[in-house]
Each structure stands twice: as structure tokens, then as C-alpha cells.
Amino acid sequence: MRRARFVRVALLAALTGVLCLPMTAPAQKRGGTLVMLVQPEPPTLASYISTSGPIGQVATKVYEGLLEYDFNLKPIPSLAESWKVSADGKTITFVLQKGVRFHDGKPFTSADVKFSVLEVLKKVHPRGAATFREVTEIDTPDEHTVVFKLTTPAPYLMMALSGYESPMLPKHLFEGSDIKTSKYANAPVGTGPFKFVEWQRGQFMRFDRNPDYWRKGRPYLDRIVARFIADSATRTAAMEKGEAHMGGFAAIPWSDVKALAKLPQFETTTRGYEMSSPIVQLDFNTRRPPFDNLKVRQAVAYAINRKFVIDNVWFGWGKPATGPISSNFAPLGFYTNEVKSYNVPNGVEVANKLLDEAGLKRGPDGVRAEIVHDQTPYGEEWQRYGEYVQQALAEIGIKATLRYEDVPTWLKRLYTDYDFQLSSNWIQGLADPVIGVHRLYHSKQIRPGTVFVNETGWSSPKADELMDQATVEVNPRKRAALYKELQKIVVEGSPLVWVHELQFVTVYNKQFKDVIVSPLGLYASFDRAHSDK
Amino acid sequence: MLNFLLLRLAPGDAASVLAGEAGSATPEYMAQLRQRFGLDQPVLVQLALYMKNMVALDLGFSFRYNMPVLTLILNRLGPTLLLMGVTLVLSVGAGVTLGILAASRAGSWRDTLISILALVSYATPLFWIGLMLVVVFSLKLDWLPTSGMETVAAFHEGWSRVLDIARHLILPAVTLSLFYMALYTRLMRAAMLEQAGMDYVTTARAKGVSEGRITLAHVVRNAVLPVVTVAGVQLGGLLGGSIVVESVFAWPGLGFLAFQALFARDFNLLLGIFFLSASLVVVVNLGVDLLYTFLDPRIQV
Numbered sequence: 001m002r003r004a005r006f007v008r009v010a011l012l013a014a015l016t017g018v019l020c021l022p023m024t025a026p027a028q029k030r031g032g033t034l035v036m037l038v039q040p041e042p043p044t045l046a047s048y049i050s051t052s053g054p055i056g057q058v059a060t061k062v063y064e065g066l067l068e069y070d071f072n073l074k075p076i077p078s079l080a081e082s083w084k085v086s087a088d089g090k091t092i093t094f095v096l097q098k099g100v101r102f103h104d105g106k107p108f109t110s111a112d113v114k115f116s117v118l119e120v121l122k123k124v125h126p127r128g129a130a131t132f133r134e135v136t137e138i139d140t141p142d143e144h145t146v147v148f149k150l151t152t153p154a155p156y157l158m159m160a161l162s163g164y165e166s167p168m169l170p171k172h173l174f175e176g177s178d179i180k181t182s183k184y185a186n187a188p189v190g191t192g193p194f195k196f197v198e199w200q201r202g203q204f205m206r207f208d209r210n211p212d213y214w215r216k217g218r219p220y221l222d223r224i225v226a227r228f229i230a231d232s233a234t235r236t237a238a239m240e241k242g243e244a245h246m247g248g249f250a251a252i253p254w255s256d257v258k259a260l261a262k263l264p265q266f267e268t269t270t271r272g273y274e275m276s277s278p279i280v281q282l283d284f285n286t287r288r289p290p291f292d293n294l295k296v297r298q299a300v301a302y303a304i305n306r307k308f309v310i311d312n313v314w315f316g317w318g319k320p321a322t323g324p325i326s327s328n329f330a331p332l333g334f335y336t337n338e339v340k341s342y343n344v345p346n347g348v349e350v351a352n353k354l355l356d357e358a359g360l361k362r363g364p365d366g367v368r369a370e371i372v373h374d375q376t377p378y379g380e381e382w383q384r385y386g387e388y389v390q391q392a393l394a395e396i397g398i399k400a401t402l403r404y405e406d407v408p409t410w411l412k413r414l415y416t417d418y419d420f421q422l423s424s425n426w427i428q429g430l431a432d433p434v435i436g437v438h439r440l441y442h443s444k445q446i447r448p449g450t451v452f453v454n455e456t457g458w459s460s461p462k463a464d465e466l467m468d469q470a471t472v473e474v475n476p477r478k479r480a481a482l483y484k485e486l487q488k489i490v491v492e493g494s495p496l497v498w499v500h501e502l503q504f505v506t507v508y509n510k511q512f513k514d515v516i517v518s519p520l521g522l523y524a525s526f527d528r529a530h531s532d533k
Numbered sequence: 534m535l536n537f538l539l540l541r542l543a544p545g546d547a548a549s550v551l552a553g554e555a556g557s558a559t560p561e562y563m564a565q566l567r568q569r570f571g572l573d574q575p576v577l578v579q580l581a582l583y584m585k586n587m588v589a590l591d592l593g594f595s596f597r598y599n600m601p602v603l604t605l606i607l608n609r610l611g612p613t614l615l616l617m618g619v620t621l622v623l624s625v626g627a628g629v630t631l632g633i634l635a636a637s638r639a640g641s642w643r644d645t646l647i648s649i650l651a652l653v654s655y656a657t658p659l660f661w662i663g664l665m666l667v668v669v670f671s672l673k674l675d676w677l678p679t680s681g682m683e684t685v686a687a688f689h690e691g692w693s694r695v696l697d698i699a700r701h702l703i704l705p706a707v708t709l710s711l712f713y714m715a716l717y718t719r720l721m722r723a724a725m726l727e728q729a730g731m732d733y734v735t736t737a738r739a740k741g742v743s744e745g746r747i748t749l750a751h752v753v754r755n756a757v758l759p760v761v762t763v764a765g766v767q768l769g770g771l772l773g774g775s776i777v778v779e780s781v782f783a784w785p786g787l788g789f790l791a792f793q794a795l796f797a798r799d800f801n802l803l804l805g806i807f808f809l810s811a812s813l814v815v816v817v818n819l820g821v822d823l824l825y826t827f828l829d830p831r832i833q834v
Contacts, residue, residue, distance in 0.1 A: 035685060043597045043797070126562050180565075185599040201598075201608050202785025204685040225685045230780035230789060231660070237667050237679045408798050450563050 032531030033223040034512055036522075037235050037247035041202065041228035046185035047167050048120050051127060053249055056164045056523045058226045061207050062103075063167035063190035066094055066113065067158070069275065069431075069519050072331045075158055079108065079168055079191065080146075089153025089474035096144040100214040102170045103195045110140035115171035117148075124179055127435060131160045153474045156432035162275070163192070164523035165431060193219035193527035203228065213527065220530035236260065239507065246515065248272070248506035248522045254315045254381065257505045267510050270317065270503045272521020277326035277429035277436070278504075280309075280318070282389065282497040285420050287457045290369045290398075295358040297494040299351040300422070301342035303396045304389070310500050313384045317505055321498035323491040324437055325483060326429045328501070328519075333480035334433060339491040351396045360397070368397035374413065374423035375404045385424055415451045426502055427452060433483060438467045441490055458495030583804070592805040597797055602805035606787065610809075612682055613786040615698075616778075617771040619706045624713035625764055629757065631714070632721020637748060639726060647718060655715035663708040663781040670704060677704055680783040705782040709775055713767065717760055724756035731755075758828060765821030769814035 038054050047059035066080040075083075080094040100108040118138060121128035134154040139147040148157075160166055170189055174182055188196050191214070194207035205226040209219055227244055229235045236256040238244045240263070252260060261268045282300065284291035291297050310318035319327065322337045329335045344350065360368040373393070375386035383404060390400045400422070405413070413419050430436030439445045439452065443459035466486040473479040491498075506522065508515055511533040518524050586593055592602040635647040654662070671679045682701050683689065689697045728734065729752055737747050779789040787806060794802040 040793075044599045046599065124562075124565070129561055181599060200682075200785065201605065202612075202790065203682055203783070206685070206688070227681065227685055227783070229680050229783035231664075231680075231783070233664050234667065234680045234781055234783060237664075237672055238681075241671055241675075241679050243679055243681070243684075406796055408796070 028220045028514075028528075028530040029532060030220050030530075031222050032220075032512075032533065033225060034221055034246065034515075034526070034529060034531070035225045035227055035244045037238070037244045037251045038226045038228060039232075039235065039247070039249070039251040040230070044185045045188045045196070045199075045205075046182075047164065047188075048116070048128075048169060049124050049126075049180065049185070051125070051165070057249070058205055058207075059167065059188060060163045060192070060520075060523050060525055061194040061224055062188045062192045062196050063163050063169065064192050064525060065161050065163035065166050065168060066096075067161040068524070069159075069162065071271070071274065071519055073159070073274065073329075073519060075161070078163070079113075080161075085158070085474075089155065089472075090150045092148040092150070092157070094146040094148075096146065097214055098144060100191050101212055102191055103189045103210060104170070104173070105212075106170060106172055107143075108168070108170075108191050109143040110146045111143075112168055112171045113146045114138040114140055115175065116167070116169045120169055120174065120179055121166055125166075127160075127430075128166070131157060131166070131435060153472050154434075155474055155476075155479060156434035156471070159275075159432040160435060162431070162520055162523065163525060164520060192525050194221075194224055194525075215527055219525075219527040221526065224526060232256070239266070239509075242509070245512060246506065246508040249504050250379070252505070252507045253379075254317055254505065257317075257507055258315055260507050265510055266507055268505050268507050269516055270505055272506060272516040272519065272524075273504050274328045274519030274521075275431045275523075276504075276521075277328040278426050278502040279321050279324075279326055279429065280385070280499045280502050281425045281427060282499065283414070283420075283423050283425045284456055284458075284494075284496055285418060285422070286495060287418065288421055290358075290360060290371070291421060293358050294494060295354045296360065296369075297497075298342070299354040299358070299396060300393065300398070301494055301497045302344065302347040302351040302354070303392050304342075304497055304499055305347065305392065306343050306500050309385065309388060313381055313388060314500075314502070317503040318500040319503065321501050323487040323498055324441060325433055325487055326501050328429065329433065329483075333476065334483040336484040336487055338484070339488050342494075342497070348395050355396060355398075362397050366397055367399045370399045370401070371421045372403050373400040374410060374420050375402060376424045376426060377405060377407050377410050378426075382424060389422075389424065411451050414455050415453070416449050418448070418455060418457070425496075434467075434471050438471070441495065442467050456495040458493060460489060460493060463489050463493075587808070592808065593801040595794075595799055595802045597794075597799045597802070602802050605790070605802060606805055606809055609785055609787045609790050612784060613788075616702065616705055616709070616784055616786060617768070619702060620709045620713065620771065621764065621768060623706060623710040625717055625760065627710065628714040628717025629721050629753075629760060631718040632725060632756075632760075633748070633753060635718065635722045636725030636729070639722075644722075648722075651715040651718040654711040655719075659708060659712060659775070659777045660781050662711060663704070663778060666704050666708060667781075677701075680781075682783075682785060705778050705784050708782075709778045717764070720760050720763060721756060724759050725752055728752045728756045754828065758825070761821060761824055761828065765818060765824075768817045768821075769810070 036057070038057050040054060042052060042054040042058060044050070045055060045059050045062070047055050047063060064079050066078060067075045068078045070076050079097055079100060081097045083092060083094045085092050094113070096108070096110060096113070102108055117132055117135060122132045122135070123129075134150040134152050135148050135157070136151055137149040139149065141147065168191065173184055173189055186199065193210055193213045193215070195210045197206040197208050199205045207224045209222050213219060227238070229238060232253050235244070235247060236252060236259070239247060239252065239260060257268060260266050282304070284297050284300075286292055286297070306320040310316065310320070320343050322341065323339050325335050327335050355368055362368050373386060373389055376382045386402050386404070390402055393400045414423055427440060428436055440454055441459065441463055442454060443464050445454040446457060446459070447453055463486060466482050466489070470479050470482040470486070473482060506516060511531050513530055513532060514528045515526065516522075517528055583593075592606070594600070595602050595605055598605055631647050631651070635644045638644055667679050670677045678684065678701050683694065683697050734747060734752060737751055775786070776788040776792045778784065779786040791803060791806045794806065
């Protein structure tokens, strides 16, 4: 009797134990070191001065932003726990998380937000002056409330507050010194899940777990190390050997991704680039013959076989592009494919007809015109792409000579001297069309000496007007309608050829989970990443 | 000064590279960068500033890295000297030994084998040798790490760190040595054969000195002179680093830093590296001259 009772009690205890277990024990295992390949090595960690990709991949583990974003491109809380946009769109109020501290122990407050936006991002950030142009004043009624005052509504602003795009910096460390030469450019102090420890140049950067992180219990990893290996074949070998666990943004070349994906220990994903949205293009100089003629530009657009390029140059990764706005913006309603399509089966035929109409007659050798084709100097694929373009143009009687220069020379040729006819290029749509797309088509964006703006020289008063309206339109539905109209006009005008939406592939070791958890991808803080080994 | 002017001939500037990496920039931002880098000044003003700094032995500031040039270079000097020192010892040691072995039985199968080995390792591209060594020794056999200077996830301390670095050093040093070794082998073999026909060798043989002693004490000592000359010249080049080996093995050396600086138009840094390499070449050549007097007492200082 007594014995039976004991068994019952024991059973009950065991049962309660089992039931309680999932609630009390952490779901994610603590510990582990994640080694990520970052290519090329960033020059500094000053993500408030440069938005360069490699800087973004490492600095985001240290600096956080007011917001994060989910895969529907909707803002979710980060350093701001809630926010409210006024009906006229001119006042945005953020309520900050409480108990957040910088890595040096000082509290994070509304004063830091005000300083970061007005004194740093607006003044020294490459896109900050554009993003925060309308923010003229910031009120800080108390330590945890920030009020942005805008002169005109800026709907795109809410898309640009991630830790990558707009990092929040410690006012007490930057104030009073020259921000551009601050020593914290090489030793960042932020609020993020990982603390900067050391940087052995040419080798690695080390970030250790921040035990006082404001999201209690996170991060799960003990350490993140960013490694720099210049040779792509060696990077792949290091992944295979397990010396490195992750690589994205073409750190593992497309040609090697296929090989690594076959190994059981690797996972690949194309998610986590939804806020970069790069499009592979062919840019015309519309000031010079033969591409000052709309029909000739359209003929080239018809002559390119998108599927061939994706399958053969980018090993199957990519999606045919339809116009200036990437399909990644579909969740916001900005994207449409109801535009003139150049991606048709009889493209070469149409192209030849257009060139005949344009008065470019074939000579005795079958050549209608001779041009120089510049290639984006960013690696192997771009050279293959250039060779394809050369052949595709030959089919419609345009003889292209290829030119491949180094990055500074190419940038100067395209964006300062306008000394080109046709160049390959790839441009990111970024977090919002106002920031990433307008710059290529607005007449005010023809600015010699400034890179990655409108270098084709094309513009149209109607397109300008639509972009100006979309910049201040607070109603998302009306804004979407403006962008659909804009896409029709720009695609018709064909200032460049939108070939395909470039898909980067992130390769990572399966022992790590929850690495890519938002559209920010490798630009996220990795506070949720964990190792199950 | 010549370096300075030559570099200014390259199109594009550091500001456009930085903005290019950023993916986008406002014109205000670009103007701000150029002003900060002093790129808005006329070239002659820039040159005058540079000369003034050089007189004070001030190598300047790298705006790209937000760091003094000297610190950047010194960080890379250690690993460069380590890799190059080991390479020099390995390549001269192996080259001289193989050269002696080949020359002492000229025309035999051993000579032929060594000559073929030297030819093949001289003619094969460095990056290919490097990658093949990685495939064989780190991926297939799993003996050595693929790249880097130490195991980054582990952060070893003390002696285990030294051992760790030594393990990382093997592949890049062997790759680089193979190339130079081939050169020294050929050179040593030719010099040995030339010396072996000299009168003093006949004299020594007439005196009844054993063949082994003739080779080691007389012929080698004379034949090694051209090798030392060539090694001295090459050491200067080696100190500038090897871009190929450094990039394949992710070794943090000067060569790759200079390569990056060129493509980023970071002229202050590039000029600093040039200056340092030039100074080292002068020092090394002085050392080689002194070594001569030791090897050949006929040469006076």
C-alpha cells in the first residue's frame, strides 16, 4: 500500500517534471562560435559613414537601429518598443526600450537617438542626408520618448531605421570630437548582442557575447568571428574543412555554391536579401549615338535572353526583371509586371526590325554599328556576362568591343566623365524606392561626380512628377498606384535594360539555426542565431 | 617624389571608391570626402605637403582605414618577415642542396630528375600550386589548415599559439619556396659545373684532396657566391610581399595590403609601403655585401 502510493507520487512528480521541462529549459542551446566569411575585408567599422556591404555585415552585430523588419517588409520593434505616425505624416513618436545599455555600461536614451540622427546620420552618412532630409527637429520629452518633426511627410523614412541603414550611436563617446576621424570607427561601442573585441587586419574580427544584452537570455552564441580570405577557391575550401561556417553576398561564388550545396553539412538560402534587391542592368548613355535613339535602346532590350543569362552566367540563380522596381517590393504593393515586356521569344526578330526602322542599315559585313561595351569590374561573372552581351548584340548587327577596367577608373568613366556608350551595372533597390530607385531616373539625380545615380542622362517630366508625388504620399495604396504608373513610363522609355533580379546565395553550416531570420539577412544582429552542436 | 606623381596619373580617386562601395552617396557627401582627403587641392600643393611630411619621416594617415599609415604597415610587417624569412631559408637551403646533388653526378638520372623537378615547379603558376597543396594536405589528408595565420575560433595563447602559427605557415612557405628553390637549384648546378672545371680544382686533386672535400670546401664555397647575389636581390622583392600567395592563403602580408591600396586609390598607404620596401632593399643589399667578404676574403669592404 505504502509502496503503491510512493510509486504514484513518484510518477506524478516525474510527469510534472516532463510537463514543466519545455517551459523552464531554454529552447535554444547557449554557446558556440560562428565563423563568417566576409568579403572583401571592410576598411573600417564606421557603418555611420559608409553603407558598404562588408561593413554592414559586421557592424550590425554591435550597432542596432530603432526598428527591424519582417519578411513582409513591415517594421517590428528593436530599440524602439513602439511608435506612432501622426495622420498628416509629419510627426513620428518613438517609445524606446527601457534598460538598454551600451557596451561601456552607459544607458541608451532619447538623447543618443537625437544625436545619432541629427549630428551623425544627417551629416556624414552617404544616404543620411536624403533619408532624414525632412527631419528638421527632434524632441526628447523624456529619456524614453523621441519625437521626429518633419517638414513634409516622408513615408520611406520608416523603412530606413534598421541597424544597418541607421545605426544608433553612443552620444557620450562621439560628442565633441570630429565624427569623421573618431577612433570608434575601428572599435565600435553599441547596444547590440555582440561586443567588439579585436581586429587583426588582414585576418579576422572577433565579437564576443554581450552578457548584459537587453533581450534577456540572448544572444545564444558565445562568439562571432568574421574572417577575411581574398581568394575565392580558398574560401570554399575553408567552408568545406569547417574552418568557416557561413558566407553570403557572393563570398562563395555562384559556381561553388552548387558544389557546396551537395555536401550534407550545408544549407543554402536566397532569403535575407529582400531589402537589398539588386537588379542586373545594361546602362545606356542616352546622350550619344546610337543609344540616343529610343528604338535602338529598345532593340537591345529585346535582344537579351534573360533566361540564358541566369542559367549560364549565374548558375540558375536569378529572376527575370521587368522594370525599375524589384518584385521584392510586391508585399508593399509597389511592384507590377503589367508593363511593356522585352522578354519575348522572338526578341531578336523584333530587335532587328526596330533597328531597320531606326535607320541603322547593315553594312556589307552585316554590321550596323560599332560600340564599346564596358563591364562592371566586380569579378568573374561580370566578364562572362559581358561576353554574352557581345554575342547577343552581334546577332542584331551591333559589333561590341569589350572593355574591363578597375573600379575607380570605371566609376569615373560612368559617373563623372559620362565617357561610355553601354555598360553593365547592378544597382540595389534598397529599403524603399525613394532611396534606391528614384536616384537612377530623376532629372535632379544627374549629378557628375556622384556615383550610382542617374548616369544614363534619361529623364521625363512625367516620371519626375510621379516620383515627387510618391516621395510625400502617406497613403500606401495611392503610393503604390503612383509607382505602377512610374514603372510603365520608365520601361517604355528604356533608359537601361533590366536583365534580371540578382539572387545572392547564403551558404551556411547546418549546425547553426535561425541565422537568416529577416529581410536584413546578414545585416541582422544574429541575436537569435544558435548552434545545436 | 616620382612615385607620388606616377600614382596621380591613375584615373579615379579614393572618394569615388569609398562612395562606390557604399552603393550610393549624395553629392554633399562626395564633396565632404574629397575635402577631408585633401583631394580638392591642386596636385602641386598635395606634393609639397607630402614632401614636407616625408622629411619629418611622417608617413601620413590612411583615410580609408581611419588609421596612421605606419601602424597599418607595422601590423603587416611581422607576418611578412616571418613568411619571407622562412621562405628564404627553405628555398636557398633546398635549392643549394639539390644543386649540389645534381652537379656532383651531372648527366645521371638523379641530375635529370632534379632538373625536371626544378623546371616544373618554376613553370607552374603559384596560385595553382597553392590550391593543389590545400586540396591535398588540408581537404583530403586533413593534416593542415587551409588558410589564415592562426585558428581564429580557438584563440590559442602562449606556446600552443606558436605551434598553431607554425602549422599555418607550412603551406604558404612551401608554395612560395618551390618557385625560388627551382631558381637556386638551376643556378647552383650551373655554378658548380663551372667551378669544377677551374684550375684550382685540378690543383687540389693533384694534392691528393678527397673528392668530397674538394666539392664541399672549395667548389661549393665559390659556387654559392652567385646564389647569394641573386638571393639578396630577391629578398628585396620578397619583402614587398607576394600578392598571389598572400591572397590564396589569406596571409596578412604587405603585398596584399599594397594591392588593396592601389585599387582603393589609397595613395598615402601605397607611398608608405613603397618607402618602406625601398629602405629595406637598401639595408638588405648592404647585408649581402658584408656576407660576400665573409664568403670570399678577396673582396674588401
